[in-house]
């Protein structure tokens with residue numbers, strides 16, 4: 001059942017998507033296997049746009065790594081040449097040099113961060129813009145097959161993850177690698193023997209880290225997935241609060257949330273615990289390494305093979321050596337979750353746009369509104385049979401009412417006409433032209449929707465009506481409101497057309513929303529109109545106003561009414577009675593009554609209910 005509004009295509013779609021996503025049977029996709037290389041290449045394609053600044057960052061990282069290595073080296077020299085020999089002036093000179101190195105190093109660190117943050121922000125800005133733009137070009141089935149919260153999580157969390165990783169991890173990883181290589185180089189130059197002693201712990205470190213990261217990768221992925229699910233659930237239940245309350249489902253909803261929350265807690269706990277082992281392990285190994293260097297260094301120093309300064313340098317370097325390894329493993333975890341997030345973003349970007357098959361398709365000018373369905377069959381799922389062999393013809397300006405029990409396929413016929421979905425077989429013609437040969441946007445621009453639960457944006461009433469046609473003047477908006485019987489209630493509001501309405505339309509009654517929605521459609525003046533009749537009961541006077549405004553709106557337009565109350569469609573040129581996806585009966589109200597079939601039965605039972 002369609003609910004929503006009557007406004008430009010992109011917004012109509014958003015609402016229809018939202019509603020359909022809730023109502024559809026969700027055929028959710030399985031997570032694809034991770035493709036690291038491809039994802040990193042895709043991230044690089046964004047980063048490459050910032051090559052200039054990346055070079056600067058690179059230069060600063062190299063500089064700060066060299067300066068970082070130089071510090072301990074000079075301290076060692078100070079011990080050997082000036083402290084042991086008690087040469088004060090040389091020591092002062094060296095200390096001044098050290099000070100300069102530390103200041104320069106701080107400057108280099110600050111600059112590399114400054115530039116990298118700029119790069120990260122620009123990259124994420126382009127990603128977010130591209131993702132949002134792309135989302136609006138995706139076909140309805142994409143939204144039908146996913147939870148609203150899951151999509152939100154990709155746009156918000158995953159992108160944020162990429163951003164923070166680019167901000168910090170990239171530099172860290174890079175400088176860690178450089179520091180590692182530099183440290184090993186310096187150590188080898190100073191004393192290959194002590195270097196060998198220092199490196200003894202590396203295999204242990206490596207094995208320990210591998211053991212831990214093999215677990216954390218999987219756990220972080222699980223944590224991310226559980227977080228997405230939980231967010232989706234919270235979004236859904238908060239937006240569906242009314243329904244939750246109406247059906248007294250609070251306890252069940254809370255229980256389900258608890259279960260999801262528990263899953264997240266569990267995966268989060270293990271992901272954090274395992275990754276928390278890394279610094280502890282490093283610490284222990286660091287101390288072991290320090291002890292080894294002190295012991296072996298002492299023996300070598302006694303034999304005159306190394307100086308005291310060299311032992312001090314090695315002590316410092318061994319720390320400098322394990323720190324980058326430690327950083328690398330920490331950053332590796334962040335990187336893991338960011339790449340997983342980025343991959344989820346790219347998965348959306350990889351989805352084909354709705355217009356993929358529109359090459360060579362035509363625009364649609366001068367539409368008269370003749371619609372024909374020829375043997376149209378369609379199913380949402382493979383092998384299914386949602387609508388079957390539908391054929392009908394509507395001349396320009398005619399009104400076609402679609403009636404039938406719930407799930408009969410009424411909305412599906414509208415989905416096919418608006419090309420939210422494409423028929424599996426048969427053809428749909430507008431003014432004699434196959435709609436598959438027409439650009440979707442062009443087709444939908446000629447269509448207007450007045451749906452049963454119109455969507456209002458946060459903004460003034462004037463702005464809300466103007467969604468029907470963005471270039472309409474204030475006067476035209478007022479005229480449309482008058483024709484829609486909305487003017488009188490708007491005029492009574494404290495700020496008239498400038499009254500602010502909330503996104504959920506609170507403060508405005510359901511009937512008034514309908515009238516605003518009709519005003520939008522009047523302003524848009526489409527050739528083809530889709531009306532989804534409200535099922536909720538509206539007071540008789542507003543109902544009359546709505547019916548009158550609808551009659552005015554429908555004048556001269558080819559209109560499709562998804563009707564729930566049969567007394568409102570008696571004037572329709574043709575009524576299609578749908579059942580189980582097929583047309584069971586067709587004709588005018590009188591003809592169908594005379595037939596004494598399904599329609600007549602439905603009509604009389606409704607009449608009975610209304611009288612009774």
Ligand SMILES: Nc1ncnc2c1ncn2[C@@H]1O[C@H](COP(=O)(O)OP(=O)(O)OP(=O)(O)O)[C@@H](O)[C@H]1O
Nearest residue numbers: 001024025144380386405406407408409410411412
């Ligand atoms: N996006 C979707 N994915 C899968 N199945 C769907 C989807 N939308 C609808 N269906 C199924 O297709 C069938 C026809 O649905 P449709 O919404 O067209 O019925 P309807 O006549 O408009 O019903 P109602 O009066 O309740 O709105 C139903 O069985 C429904 O469950």
